[in-house]
Amino acid sequence: MSDVKILVKPNGPLLVSGEIGLVDGAEKAFGLGGRATIALCRCGQSASKPFCDGTHNKVGFQSDPPACDLPPRAPKP
Numbered sequence: 001m002s003d004v005k006i007l008v009k010p011n012g013p014l015l016v017s018g019e020i021g022l023v024d025g026a027e028k029a030f031g032l033g034g035r036a037t038i039a040l041c042r043c044g045q046s047a048s049k050p051f052c053d054g055t056h057n058k059v060g061f062q063s064d065p066p067a068c069d070l071p072p073r074a075p076k077p
């Protein structure tokens with residue numbers, strides 16, 4: 001398994017680094033230009049979705065969630 005790290009930037013994008021493969025809903029790969037780190041939009045306002053283009057700064061996007069644990073999965077019926 002490859003090591004992928006996702007960093008939630010305060011008031012900014014998700015920085016994804018490692019051996020990244022990003023595909024659309026039809027399983028077609030995005031060309032990442034050899035990048036080992038990409039920034040994914042969290043504000044929803046980027047003109048280049050799913051990638052961040054810095055628009056979060058212009059629109060005043062604010063979100064700085066602290067790390068937390070998800071609850072256990074519900075058992076399957």
